[in-house]
Amino acid sequence: MVILDHIQKIFYRNTPNENQVLNNLSLKVEDGDFITVIGSNGAGKSTMLNVVAGVHPVDSGSIVLDGIDITHLPEFRRAAFIGRVFQDPMLGTSPSMTIEENLSMAYARPNNMTLRWGLDFQRRKIFKDYLKNIPLGLENRLSTKVKLLSGGQRQALTLIMATMKKPKLLLLDEHTAALDPKTAQMVNSLTEEIVQKNNITTIMVTHNLEHAIKMGNRLIMMHKGQIVMDLSGEEKSTMTIPRLLNKFEQLQGEKFAEDRVMLA
Ligand SMILES: Nc1ncnc2c1ncn2[C@@H]1O[C@H](COP(=O)(O)OP(=O)(O)OP(=O)(O)O)[C@@H](O)[C@H]1O
Numbered sequence: 001m002v003i004l005d006h007i008q009k010i011f012y013r014n015t016p017n018e019n020q021v022l023n024n025l026s027l028k029v030e031d032g033d034f035i036t037v038i039g040s041n042g043a044g045k046s047t048m049l050n051v052v053a054g055v056h057p058v059d060s061g062s063i064v065l066d067g068i069d070i071t072h073l074p075e076f077r078r079a080a081f082i083g084r085v086f087q088d089p090m091l092g093t094s095p096s097m098t099i100e101e102n103l104s105m106a107y108a109r110p111n112n113m114t115l116r117w118g119l120d121f122q123r124r125k126i127f128k129d130y131l132k133n134i135p136l137g138l139e140n141r142l143s144t145k146v147k148l149l150s151g152g153q154r155q156a157l158t159l160i161m162a163t164m165k166k167p168k169l170l171l172l173d174e175h176t177a178a179l180d181p182k183t184a185q186m187v188n189s190l191t192e193e194i195v196q197k198n199n200i201t202t203i204m205v206t207h208n209l210e211h212a213i214k215m216g217n218r219l220i221m222m223h224k225g226q227i228v229m230d231l232s233g234e235e236k237s238t239m240t241i242p243r244l245l246n247k248f249e250q251l252q253g254e255k256f257a258e259d260r261v262m263l264a
Pocket of ligand 1: 011012019021039040041042043044045046047048
């Protein structure tokens, strides 16, 4: 279980540009929850993921994971049990290394954070088996350098690397937003499959309202650094895009047409 308790995050504190981005935000994430997170630009969605991952320190409040207070744990220590996939397919993998070298590094974590990873017949077989699950033919390209892969192939690989050692928590920050719709669908299906199969607790930020409704078991909406809607069960499955847009418009006090929400 992950508990965010009254988190405050202020950028440029005590300056004319002071910006309170997380405003007393509290969230309890149950084991096995797959939460989709929506909200308008600047609502604080990425910042919430970043404070959980330890990228930014919080100004107050606490973060507890499985009963352990990780509020002040550095990012690299949290990386041992928190998997992340970002929007940019260039992040998350080492481009000049081969697919199998990248997988091997991920496989060595969290016990071995050095480059002392090895490749042998058995490991190659494990990697091939992982890759066989994705309809991209990567299982036959283990020695291809990652920089030669498409964005979708890289995101799929990053997802596999982030979940290979079953993290306690998986953070997905618009991880399909930069992909074409068909590839995004493939990566989303792979996400659901991996998350369900391994019962990985997941928080996924998305601007795609259809994905937010269809994927996961819980949907939260953020606005001005707070959670303003938290749906699960039938309330979530019967939610519609027009009703979500309506809620956005009520919160913003204006028509939502100019925001970056996609209706695809
Ligand atoms: N590292 C940072 N330093 C200063 N300000 C930041 C930093 N990261 C985010 N912010 C500010 O925090 C606010 C919220 O940003 P955040 O990226 O969390 O929003 P978001 O809900 O993810 O938005 P979007 O949907 O546009 O990605 C914005 O005003 C942003 O400029």
